[in-house]
Amino acid sequence: MRDDQRNPRHDEGPACERGPVPAGDPLTGLLDRVRADLRDLDDGEPASYIPELGRADPTLFGLSLCTLDGQVYGSGDTAVPFTAQSVSKPFVFALALADQGVEDVLARVGAEPSGEAFNSIRLEPGTGRPPNPMVNAGAIVTSSLVAGTTPDERFARILDGLGAFAGRPLAVDEAVYASERATGDRNRALAYLMHNAGSLTGDVEEQLAVYFRQCSVLVTCDDLAVMHATLAGGGVNPVTGERVVAPRHAQHVLAVMATCGMYDASGQWMLRVGMPAKSGVSGAIGVALPGQFGIGVFSPPLEEKGNSVRGIAACHLLSDQFGLHLMRATAPERRPLPPRSLHPSPLRSCATARAPSAPRSTRTRTASASTCSRATSTSPPPNRPCAPPANWPPPSAGSCST
Numbered sequence: 001m002r003d004d005q006r007n008p009r010h011d012e013g014p015a016c017e018r019g020p021v022p023a024g025d026p027l028t029g030l031l032d033r034v035r036a037d038l039r040d041l042d043d044g045e046p047a048s049y050i051p052e053l054g055r056a057d058p059t060l061f062g063l064s065l066c067t068l069d070g071q072v073y074g075s076g077d078t079a080v081p082f083t084a085q086s087v088s089k090p091f092v093f094a095l096a097l098a099d100q101g102v103e104d105v106l107a108r109v110g111a112e113p114s115g116e117a118f119n120s121i122r123l124e125p126g127t128g129r130p131p132n133p134m135v136n137a138g139a140i141v142t143s144s145l146v147a148g149t150t151p152d153e154r155f156a157r158i159l160d161g162l163g164a165f166a167g168r169p170l171a172v173d174e175a176v177y178a179s180e181r182a183t184g185d186r187n188r189a190l191a192y193l194m195h196n197a198g199s200l201t202g203d204v205e206e207q208l209a210v211y212f213r214q215c216s217v218l219v220t221c222d223d224l225a226v227m228h229a230t231l232a233g234g235g236v237n238p239v240t241g242e243r244v245v246a247p248r249h250a251q252h253v254l255a256v257m258a259t260c261g262m263y264d265a266s267g268q269w270m271l272r273v274g275m276p277a278k279s280g281v282s283g284a285i286g287v288a289l290p291g292q293f294g295i296g297v298f299s300p301p302l303e304e305k306g307n308s309v310r311g312i313a314a315c316h317l318l319s320d321q322f323g324l325h326l327m328r329a330t331a332p333e334r335r336p337l338p339p340r341s342l343h344p345s346p347l348r349s350c351a352t353a354r355a356p357s358a359p360r361s362t363r364t365r366t367a368s369a370s371t372c373s374r375a376t377s378t379s380p381p382p383n384r385p386c387a388p389p390a391n392w393p394p395p396s397a398g399s400c401s402t
């Protein structure tokens with residue numbers, strides 16, 4: 001990430017895109033503290049096998065969370081654009097499911113963890129299917145299954161679909177696309193192998209171009225939080241109110257993220273963090289806690305498996321501190337975000353209550369506070385708490401214990 005793309009807003013106070021979340025808001029304070037606790041964690045390096053990604057600023061660090069009532073909270077570099085890379089894969093899988101149905105998609109790509117690296121060259125013996133839609137081979141196939149009679153049409157559907165998940169129109173980073181296309185011989189090899197095996201049909205170079213463009217779509221941490229909240233909410237974007245995919249397709253996607261989303265670190269991730277997630281080599285991680293919220297984290301330095309070092313640590317901290325693990329038997333103690341209909345949420349203050357969803361066309365994000373879309377302030381809704389509970393925020397997050 002170049003200096004001119006860096007967003008200074010964290011130093012400038014509350015950001016427009018999040019709307020008028022007031023100073024001292026407890027959840028923003030919590031996200032600030034997680035970032036502060038991890039600021040000195042400087043292991044890893046940005047990916048460089050795609051040369052353009054090697055230019056990323058390793059100090060960038062953003063953390064956003066979107067609740068199922070469409071409130072977006074964030075800390076740090078939450079509005080800095082970066083390419084989605086593999087974080088695009090679950091959403092394109094969702095679009096393929098919507099366009100082809102689950103059986104036809106699963107006939108072409110498996111749903112089993114590979115236990116191998118994201119770019120591993122291993123197809124299912126006998127069928128030639130890639131193991132799952134979260135590794136490169138599987139994602140090349142799922143992107144070829146999105147509806148469209150030409151590659152341009154198919155990519156237009158992908159770009160529109162990713163935008164519907166994010167709640168705003170998205171664009172491609174042409175420099176990253178060109179860099180990836182010029183150097184993507186491993187993906188090219190995988191695609192030709194799958195074409196030979198019959199699991200990838202059509203013109204291989206055209207299919208690859210769609211996949212490379214999909215990986216080069218620009219998003220922000222705030223976008224990732226909204227996109228994952230859309231999956232967590234069963235396919236409805238909580239900011240725009242738009243149904244993007246069917247509930248069962250959102251469920252299928254979350255299931256595959258839970259088992260395969262962190263590649264050969266997926267088992268450890270599920271054991272320690274316990275939430276469906278997807279990482280990308282730009283340094284992004286998206287997390288969805290079903291029925292609760294979506295998280296977006298961005299920090300370019302990666303560990304050896306291609307996952308963001310600070311992103312992993314931030315998710316560990318959040319999961320540990322708030323008992324977010326899906327397998328936790330004492331689920332009622334999962335503190336953040338109890339269903340609105342059952343309890344007042346401890347994470348919302350009166351001043352941050354959001355107005356009912358406006359039509360998507362009115363939800364453009366601009367630099368003017370008066371047109372901020374994601375968290376329009378209103379008068380307090382009835383029966384809502386005006387102050388966070390006494391135990392909120394919890395004691396300092398400390399270091400990651402898992």
Ligand SMILES: NC(=O)CC[C@H](N)C(=O)O
Pocket residue numbers: 085086087118119136180187215279280281282306
């Ligand atoms: N893990 C990733 O984010 C990999 C995506 C990258 N575009 C690739 O194909 O290698």
